[in-house]
Amino acid sequence: MTDRGYRQRVYRVVRQIPPGRVATYGQVARLAGGCTPRMVGFAMASVTEHDAVPWHRVLNSRGEVSERSAGDGAARQRRLLRAEGVRFDRRSRLDLDEVGWLPRG
């Protein structure tokens, strides 16, 4: 019962990202272990309110919100991040050195 599947491992990691901070898909994948950035993206796509996972705090390695193939998720994500005080630059990107999550730090 220790292994609940890669999605639960990913969720557990993402839940540790504090408000106002962000992590990249690759970073989450590495911390969760045994999964790739793409799997993290897929796991985020299947998150529901009931999971209580701050999916909006996960961005791509360039520090920008990844566009979806469908839906307005990206816009909602940017709005949620701004609500946490995250500042985007002119290109809708943010500075990972400034708001990037430093695990255990």
Place this chain on the structure above:
DNA sequence: AGATTGACTGCAT
């Protein structure tokens, strides 16, 4: 069972 797709990443051009 094989092909395609995707909220990715790193390296090369």
Place this chain on the structure above:
DNA sequence: CATGCAGCCAATC
């Protein structure tokens, strides 16, 4: 800085 390509692996058709 923009594009392209290979590697990645679960989910879907």
